[in-house]
Amino acid sequence: MSDVMIRVENLTKHYGPTRAVDKVTFNVNKGEVLGFLGPNGAGKSTTMKMLTCFLAPTAGSAKVAGFDVFDESLEVRRRIGYLPEDTPIYRDMTVLEFLQFAAELRGMPADQRDARIKEIGGRCGLASVAGKLVGELSKGYRQRVGLAQALVHDPDILILDEPTSGLDPNQIVEIRSLIKELGEEKTVILSTHILPEVQATCSRIVIISGGKLVADGTPDSLRAREKGSRHRVVLEAAPNGAGGAGTRDGGAALMMRDRLSGIAGVSRCDTAITEDTAASAFEVYASGVADLRREIFKVAVDNKWVLLELARESASLEDVFRSLTTGDEPSKQGSGKDQSKAAARSASANEEARS
Amino acid sequence: MSAALTIGKREMRTYFNSPIAYIVVTVFTLIAGYLFFTQLFIEKQADMRAFFGMAPFLFMFFAPAITMRLLAEEKSAGTLELLITMPVRDWEVVLGKFLAAMTLLAAWLGLTLVFVATVKSLGPIDLGPTLGGYIGLLLMGGAYVSIGLMASSFSRNQIVAFIVSFGICFSLYLFGRLTQFLPQSLQPLIAFLSIDGHFENISRGVVDSRDVLYYVSVMGVCLLLATTALESRKWK
Numbered sequence: 001m002s003d004v005m006i007r008v009e010n011l012t013k014h015y016g017p018t019r020a021v022d023k024v025t026f027n028v029n030k031g032e033v034l035g036f037l038g039p040n041g042a043g044k045s046t047t048m049k050m051l052t053c054f055l056a057p058t059a060g061s062a063k064v065a066g067f068d069v070f071d072e073s074l075e076v077r078r079r080i081g082y083l084p085e086d087t088p089i090y091r092d093m094t095v096l097e098f099l100q101f102a103a104e105l106r107g108m109p110a111d112q113r114d115a116r117i118k119e120i121g122g123r124c125g126l127a128s129v130a131g132k133l134v135g136e137l138s139k140g141y142r143q144r145v146g147l148a149q150a151l152v153h154d155p156d157i158l159i160l161d162e163p164t165s166g167l168d169p170n171q172i173v174e175i176r177s178l179i180k181e182l183g184e185e186k187t188v189i190l191s192t193h194i195l196p197e198v199q200a201t202c203s204r205i206v207i208i209s210g211g212k213l214v215a216d217g218t219p220d221s222l223r224a225r226e227k228g229s230r231h232r233v234v235l236e237a238a239p240n241g242a243g244g245a246g247t248r249d250g251g252a253a254l255m256m257r258d259r260l261s262g263i264a265g266v267s268r269c270d271t272a273i274t275e276d277t278a279a280s281a282f283e284v285y286a287s288g289v290a291d292l293r294r295e296i297f298k299v300a301v302d303n304k305w306v307l308l309e310l311a312r313e314s315a316s317l318e319d320v321f322r323s324l325t326t327g328d329e330p331s332k333q334g335s336g337k338d339q340s341k342a343a344a345r346s347a348s349a350n351e352e353a354r355s
Numbered sequence: 356m357s358a359a360l361t362i363g364k365r366e367m368r369t370y371f372n373s374p375i376a377y378i379v380v381t382v383f384t385l386i387a388g389y390l391f392f393t394q395l396f397i398e399k400q401a402d403m404r405a406f407f408g409m410a411p412f413l414f415m416f417f418a419p420a421i422t423m424r425l426l427a428e429e430k431s432a433g434t435l436e437l438l439i440t441m442p443v444r445d446w447e448v449v450l451g452k453f454l455a456a457m458t459l460l461a462a463w464l465g466l467t468l469v470f471v472a473t474v475k476s477l478g479p480i481d482l483g484p485t486l487g488g489y490i491g492l493l494l495m496g497g498a499y500v501s502i503g504l505m506a507s508s509f510s511r512n513q514i515v516a517f518i519v520s521f522g523i524c525f526s527l528y529l530f531g532r533l534t535q536f537l538p539q540s541l542q543p544l545i546a547f548l549s550i551d552g553h554f555e556n557i558s559r560g561v562v563d564s565r566d567v568l569y570y571v572s573v574m575g576v577c578l579l580l581a582t583t584a585l586e587s588r589k590w591k
Contacts, residue, residue, distance in 0.1 A: 084436045084440070105442070
């Protein structure tokens, strides 16, 4: 078998006129932990539901472990462990009963079940609640039961839909380290909208927005796309107004902004916040990955402004996520057309989230 | 197939872990007992006919009560997603649930054997019609349960499922009483569709293949439609 465990090609899902997932293509290799990112309603859960054969794609195809999710769904389902969103588990069963049920349905041989349940229960920290009803458990324990049932048959592929939602910080850390541990031997897809989680656990990221795939890469490569594009500048007009238009009224700031925007290679310049009452702060975005510190310094000197701060900030995943999913910041090409597209995307994503 | 049994076992556990089984069994035993013993004491008539006579009507409430939650609850709680993404076929889910409801129905019928024992202790009992009656009850019960399960697969709301299955059962029950108002040409067809007419034949001690075929077909069609309703999530 090749190393590609999950192959998604032009996967599309329509709910009536809404395109929940629109021509999404990506691969997941063996041993990867893939973070599936996107705003609420972006199509993350729908994609996962198609990968786990709960929903059928409208168009396109997905192959899991070499089997088509539509034509060979039973084979696919034998090889995956799935934790659906909100962890739906029968509330009237005890943890042990439920895990036995899951092991039996997943076709584990009867003589291996008890030992395996004990092992996986211990690994997920369920030993103390084995006899409790699922309905009486706290959200954190329920989530662990959900994880345990997904792991009980030792699948090669794990699909986890928001595995840490609703957990307290301690539980989040526990679950994350468990996922990371699992990622060493298994292929994992996990969806989330919590970015630090991705940084902590994932080796690769796929971002979708409004049903479309907008980014695919390692956390570092995604950050590099944005890196250096943002410069923070804090300027103060010279006290005697040699080059400026006098005191710190709107006029000086406006002129500074104009001149900064005029630098070649600047795609946008926003005013920012500074504690310094006499100064004005700006965020200058370069198109591409250009380093504009020298040009900015030169402009400051030419205009006889006092340069209080100048820093080229490296982008965080939050920046990448925001720029890709909301259009607040220019995308890689920085063209207006791209921005309006992104805005339209986020608008439709919001609509889906509401419905 | 083994998946169906696993699912059936789980459903049985739910019936008996929750008050459903106890309430339904108690209430219906009470009603059946009242009707049976009224006839025994007031009309001084010790036979099973009174019980068999009202069974088609009792089942109309009994079956929807034990089937309404089977699929509707799984849909509304979201557990269906977990169940169906395990390596099970949709028909195995439906069959497992059907078997669980049938087991509960059979268990209740087992309790009503007290009536048989009572009749027997008071005098000779006609074994043929009694045995036929119980076979008929299981077949007819199967038809009612499959209708209930089908209704449960249509909705995520248990009350809707109850009303729909009651409505279908009642319509089929009504068919047997409508025949005289219908044109002659339609009468045999409508009479054949009546859900209790076939039971009356069987409970006379005559197990005719046509009557068995009717109940088996109703079960087959309803379980198939329930499976299709489950699968419909894939083409919506």
